[in-house]
Amino acid sequence: MKPALFYSLAFLANLYSTQAQDSPFSWTSSQQVISPYAKAGKMEQRGRTGVAAMHAVLLNEKKILIIDKAEWNEAQFDSGQSAFSVEYDWTTDKYRTLPLETNTFCSAGGFLGNGSFISTGGGERRGRTWKAEPGWQSIRHYTPCMDNLCEWTEYKTGQMTNNRWYPTVEQLAEGDIIIVGGSTKGTAVNRDEVNVPSYEFWPPRAGGEIHMPFLNETMPFNLYPFVFALPDGNLFVFANKQSMIFDYNNNRVVKKLPDIPGMARSYPLTGGAVMLPLDPANNYNVEILVCGGSENMKNKAKADATCGRINLGDETPKWEMDTFVYPRLMPDGVFLADGTVLWVNGCQRGWAGYNGRNHDPTFDPLIYDSTKRHGQRWTSGLASTDIARMYHSVALTLPNGQVWIAGSNNVDPPNISEDAEYPTEFRVEYYSPPYLFKSATRPLVSHVPRVVIYDESFDILVNLGSAAGADPKNVKVALLRPGFSTHSMHMSQRYVYLRHELSEDMQSIRIQAPPRATIFPPGAGFLIVLYDGVPSEGVEIFVEPNHGALAI
Numbered sequence: 090m091k092p093a094l095f096y097s098l099a100f101l102a103n104l105y106s107t108q109a110q111d112s113p114f115s116w117t118s119s120q121q122v123i124s125p126y127a128k129a130g131k132m133e134q135r136g137r138t139g140v141a142a143m144h145a146v147l148l149n150e151k152k153i154l155i156i157d158k159a160e161w162n163e164a165q166f167d168s169g170q171s172a173f174s175v176e177y178d179w180t181t182d183k184y185r186t187l188p189l190e191t192n193t194f195c196s197a198g199g200f201l202g203n204g205s206f207i208s209t210g211g212g213e214r215r216g217r218t219w220k221a222e223p224g225w226q227s228i229r230h231y232t233p234c235m236d237n238l239c240e241w242t243e244y245k246t247g248q249m250t251n252n253r254w255y256p257t258v259e260q261l262a263e264g265d266i267i268i269v270g271g272s273t274k275g276t277a278v279n280r281d282e283v284n285v286p287s288y289e290f291w292p293p294r295a296g297g298e299i300h301m302p303f304l305n306e307t308m309p310f311n312l313y314p315f316v317f318a319l320p321d322g323n324l325f326v327f328a329n330k331q332s333m334i335f336d337y338n339n340n341r342v343v344k345k346l347p348d349i350p351g352m353a354r355s356y357p358l359t360g361g362a363v364m365l366p367l368d369p370a371n372n373y374n375v376e377i378l379v380c381g382g383s384e385n386m387k388n389k390a391k392a393d394a395t396c397g398r399i400n401l402g403d404e405t406p407k408w409e410m411d412t413f414v415y416p417r418l419m420p421d422g423v424f425l426a427d428g429t430v431l432w433v434n435g436c437q438r439g440w441a442g443y444n445g446r447n448h449d450p451t452f453d454p455l456i457y458d459s460t461k462r463h464g465q466r467w468t469s470g471l472a473s474t475d476i477a478r479m480y481h482s483v484a485l486t487l488p489n490g491q492v493w494i495a496g497s498n499n500v501d502p503p504n505i506s507e508d509a510e511y512p513t514e515f516r517v518e519y520y521s522p523p524y525l526f527k528s529a530t531r532p533l534v535s536h537v538p539r540v541v542i543y544d545e546s547f548d549i550l551v552n553l554g555s556a557a558g559a560d561p562k563n564v565k566v567a568l569l570r571p572g573f574s575t576h577s578m579h580m581s582q583r584y585v586y587l588r589h590e591l592s593e594d595m596q597s598i599r600i601q602a603p604p605r606a607t608i609f610p611p612g613a614g615f616l617i618v619l620y621d622g623v624p625s626e627g628v629e630i631f632v633e634p635n636h637g638a639l640a641i
């Protein structure tokens with residue numbers, strides 16, 4: 090490489106790298122990138138959420154919708170009443186308070202295919218200084234915007250067929266959402282008297298609420314069941330230690346799967362779950378990873394230190410067990426831009442819930458690489474935090490490849506006193522994974538269409554930067570949907586590789602959209618081009634059945 094090119098690449102890196110402000114790069118004479126962060130990544134604290142980040146979802150390229158429950162928060166309206174929802178701009182670390190009238194306590198959410206976000210269910214009426222109407226059967230719409238003008242629209246009650254506290258939402262191929270399980274009121278653990286062993290859809294489908302015996306069989310550890318929409322059109326549903334493949338269109342159990350070894354994995358013994366990346370190279374074969382959990386509902390209970398991974402493509406799927414490196418409950422597993430899974434948050438003892446139930450916070454992030462062989466999948470020793478994030482914390486991967494980490498509120502009422510063992514947490518952290526420090530440049534993409542139709546091919550422009558002379562085999566293209574983060578759940582989270590062809594001059598890529606809606610249910614994703622494991626910035630793109638389907 091000639092010096093002139095070297096300078097121009099460094100210049101590009103400064104222009105486009107999100108790390109431009111404090112460029113960590115230095116170069117040896119052999120032009121190898123040396124960054125102190127290239128191994129462990131970097132953890133930075135910056136910004137405050139204003140409301141406790143019990144639930145969070147990425148709305149578009151700049152904004153995050155944060156939802157708490159009706160309670161005291163530092164973000165308040167002029168009236169002195171506490172806010173319990175804000176729109177957070179991660180590019181400026183500023184938030185805008187959003188009025189909300191129904192209690193969103195431990196609710197769920199997902200996007201419809203037309204781009205509107207739907208929040209489902211919640212909790213009890215609240216009086217006095219943080220007024221709220223009951224949210225048990227509420228449906229709330231929020232249509233994303235960039236202009237700071239969008240607001241909540243609430244359909245306060247009688248929208249769902251039943252009260253749903255701790256339900257799971259998953260976005261479906263049909264462009265609607267399924268709402269699964271929950272309880273009729275707040276409870277430390279599910280009980281027959283409050284269990285809601287059924288599912289329904291929003292917008293409502295004919296037939297209303299449908300009984301799901303699985304939610305009887307998995308008592309009492311089945312609130313916030315893990316649900317993933319599978320490429321074959323069925324659902325994977327997991328609660329407690331049990332799981333099945335379920336045909337929601339015909340209310341039929343397709344296959345019962347074996348119990349996962351180890352402890353129960355669902356609330357309040359909360360573990361986490363991820364559907365590993367879907368790849369056309371193996372015909373979208375599905376593997377599910379479930380990690381962590383806790384032994385019982387005692388404040389000093391030991392967390393589970395294992396993960397199980399099951400290959401749904403096997404004729405008789407079995408759980409292959411692996412370490413989780415640490416015992417951990419209430420972990421957050423989020424896809425990084427390169428398809429590996431970052432695990433953050435949680436603790437080593439106790440159970441999910443308020444007031445003294447969470448102990449020994451886990452400060453160390455871990456990265457899980459599902460493509461590596463058993464025994465080589467975990468990376469530890471990453472940049473850690475000193476903020477305890479346990480019950481009611483969240484994490485979301487951002488379009489720029491960083492991870493936004495917020496929340497932790499395990500005291501009721503909230504307590505920000507330094508004397509509190511684990512104070513209510515409003516601070517935001519950004520984790521920059523090692524891939525942001527690996528190379529002086531990251532791939533640049535432009536001319537990404539806003540909407541593409543299933544199976545269509547489209548062209549984008551690309552600059553592979555320092556990879557001049559690139560090997561096309563090192564180029565990957567993927568779609569990331571970060572999903573709705575709450576209670577270790579990442580509802581509708583998805584990572585799908587796309588077929589593509591790099592042009593001979595390496596200036597453009599022809600990409601094939603996901604072939605059908607079961608592979609990537611309609612709606613937004615972030616298009617990422619990777620070169621040698623270094624991701625471009627994610628560009629928001631909508632995948633839809635037709636050009637008229639997107640309403641925003």
Ligand SMILES: *[C@@H]1O[C@H](CO)[C@@H](O)[C@H](O)[C@H]1NC(C)=O
Nearest residue numbers: 280281282283284285286305
């Ligand atoms: C399932 O649970 C519901 C609510 O807890 C209960 O009313 C019903 O009898 C249960 N059904 C079975 C078959 O156990």
Ligand SMILES: *[C@@H]1O[C@H](CO)[C@@H](O)[C@H](O)[C@H]1NC(C)=O
Nearest residue numbers: 502503504505506508509510
């Ligand atoms: C916060 O916690 C501290 C220490 O336990 C306690 O003294 C204080 O009363 C609590 N404040 C509130 C508002 O509960």
Ligand SMILES: *[C@@H]1O[C@H](CO)[C@@H](O)[C@H](O)[C@H]1NC(C)=O
Nearest residue numbers: 201203204205232292640641
């Ligand atoms: C999306 O569809 C839902 C359900 O039909 C509708 O209520 C909502 O208004 C639509 N969103 C937009 C932005 O048109």
Ligand SMILES: [Cu+2]
Nearest residue numbers: 194195481576
């Ligand atoms: Cu909760």
